Amino acid sequence: MKSYDVAIIGSGPGGYVAAIRCAQLGMKTAIIEKYSTLGGTCLNVGCIPSKALLSSSHHYEEATKHFEEHGIEIPGDIKVNLEKMIGRKQAVVDQTTGGIDFLMKKNNIDVFEGLGSFKDATHITIEGKDAQEIEAKKIIIATGSKPSTLPFITLDKERVITSTEALKLKEIPKHMIIIGGGVIGLELGQVYRRLGAEVTVIEYMDRILPTMDAGLSKELNKVFKKAKCNMMLSHKVQSVERHGDEVIVKAENKKGEVVEFKGDYCLVSVGRKPYTAGLNAEAAGVKLNDKGQVEVNEHLQTSASNIYAIGDVIKGAMLAHKAEEEGVFVAETMAGQKPHIDYNLIPGVVYTWPEVAAVGKTEDQLKADNVEYKVGQFPFRALGRARASGDIDGFVKILADKTTDEVLGVHMIGARCADLIAEAVVAMEFRASAEDISRMSHAHPTFAEAVKEAALAATEDRALHV
Incomplete structure (x- = not known):
């Protein structure tokens, strides 16, 4: 042995x-x-x-x-x-x-x-x-x-599938119904919407990415709707049935009405x-x-x-x-x-485009903890680099302690945010203030300038380019 x-x-x-x-x-x-x-x-x-x-x-x-x-x-x-x-x-x-x-x-x-x-x-x-x-x-x-499922759903892994099967489909779906508006569902939904599938996202909560900053959820929801995805929020799935090559999903909306969706694939992405x-x-x-x-x-x-x-x-x-x-x-x-x-400083990222990333506390968490804070926010569309590449959706939001100016949370949606969030993690690891970030030189033109500008906005509301 x-x-x-x-x-x-x-x-x-x-x-x-x-x-x-x-x-x-x-x-x-x-x-x-x-x-x-x-x-x-x-x-x-x-x-x-x-x-x-x-x-x-x-x-x-x-x-x-x-x-x-x-x-x-x-x-x-x-x-x-x-x-x-x-x-x-x-x-x-x-x-x-x-x-x-x-x-x-x-x-x-x-x-x-x-x-x-x-x-x-x-x-x-x-x-x-x-x-x-x-x-x-x-x-x-x-x-x-x-992958998790719901107790009444039978995963046949052919038409009613998990993310594992969605990564190796042999055809582009005509209509992919996605149960769950979290990271996995949104990423794979965007893949197949780009390739030509009709996509319907059914989410139980009143917003997608329900654990992230509400502003990020709202902005990404706008992006998906602009791409003509059907975003069905506050819908509770009741049944999923397969009939041959058709999948029928029934869900109850917030009015108590039962709505029926028909597609050729149903991706169940309700967590793990x-x-x-x-x-x-x-x-x-x-x-x-x-x-x-x-x-x-x-x-x-x-x-x-x-x-x-x-x-x-x-x-x-x-x-x-x-x-x-x-x-x-x-x-x-x-x-x-x-x-x-420091579990508070482990960032979360969604790799849609625009990318979504966050670290630290959300506004809801700070309110729940009775922490007084200030907000600095800067839109990507005000950046020269964003206009040059055409990636103008999104913003960077910095939350700082109202008294000490220490950065408590950074939330961003936009181009390259998966990489930009590392700057926030480093700053928060060293307990930087918003003013600390605002006084650091950021190369121009870059997407990273949005972080500096958001820090300026949190520091006496003095962003330079809005």
């Missing part, structure tokens, strides 16, 4: 990053993955493939709708080759997962393919090509999450749930809560002192970069170091 200092169950962003950091710190490390490729949901059927399709569909939309205004004329019809687009997406995935294989070899990490389950707190059985058992002094659970199937956690003395999450303390330690858990399988935002931070945190904790994670 092979013995290790640490074994990680699951090879998503949390698991493989934890493995690398453990190896860097001198631990003999093993990682167990039930599928034939490493990288988990994010690299295989989540973050990476969805961004590849968003990029490809964005190029198509630019070519069909915006090239002409730039003086670029393309003779003949521009067509979508969906098979080739999906093929490129898979090539990106294969290259990325192959990179994880390389990193495992580089760091001398043993990789086991198969379903890892606890025999006890220090032994893991692996059911795969070859059934085997390994021993580890410490173990990290990084088994991630799976922790994945612990087959883990046999009880054999190791690991407790789960009533939501199916692994219970952990402030050190991400489970009820079994030598076992830790990270990522989507524990409480908190289901984000790849949150899992990565936790993977490093646990590795360094096991090595006797004293790392820290």
Whole structure:
């Protein structure tokens, strides 16, 4: 039987990053993955493939709708080759997962393919090509999450689908009905709307992206409506039925009326749930809560002192970069170091176009906490760079403490916000004031100038370009 200092169950962003950091710190490390490729949901059927399709569909939309205004004329019809687009997406995935294989070899990490389950707190059985058992002094659970559904919906994975199937369709839907106005539904909805599908988004709450700043939700909703997406807010889905190639969805609106929607595909994107199937956690003395999450303390330690858990399988935002931070945190904790994670400063991003990004507190949260704050906001359309590229939708909003001027939250929607949000994270990590940001030179012309201008607006309302 092979013995290790640490074994990680699951090879998503949390698991493989934890493995690398453990190896860097001198631990003999093993990682167990039930599928034939490493990288988990994010690299295989989540973050990476969805961004590849968003990029490809964005190029198509630019070519069909915006090239002409730039003086670029393309003779003949521009067509979508969906098979080739999906093929490129898979090539990106294969290259990325192959990179994880390389990193495992580089760091001398043993990789086991198969379903890892606890025999006890220090032994893991692996059911795969070859059934085997390994021993580890410490173990990290990084088994991630799976798409959720509603109890009355039958996912046939052909017409009634999850994000996994939506990433590999063989045809462009005529009408895709999307249940859920969160990140996954909006990103994939935008992909297929760009490619020509009619798209209907059905959201239970009164706005899309209900956990983000209300202003961001309102602005992105306008963008989707401008693209002629049907945005059905405050609608409670009652039933989903498939009849041949047709899917019928019934939902109740806020007036109590039942509305019927007919499409050829229905994407169910109502969130994700922790994945612990087959883990046999009880054999190791690991407790789960009533939501199916692994219970952990402030050190991400489970009820079994030598076992830790990270990522989507524990409480908190289901984000790849949150899992990565936790993977490093646990590795360094096991090595006797004293790392820290500020969960308030883990940014959230939606990769639609315009992109949406946020970090820190929302206005609703500050109001609920009775914190007095001031707001600085700046529109992208006032930027020279935005006008030059034609990306004028959106704004940057900075929330700062009314007394101290410390930045408490930054919320943005617009071009390149997925990258711009890092500036806000750095500033808030060092507890910068709005005035601190406003006095830093930002290159001109750039989208980043919107951050400086929003900081100026929060500092005595003195933005320069509005």
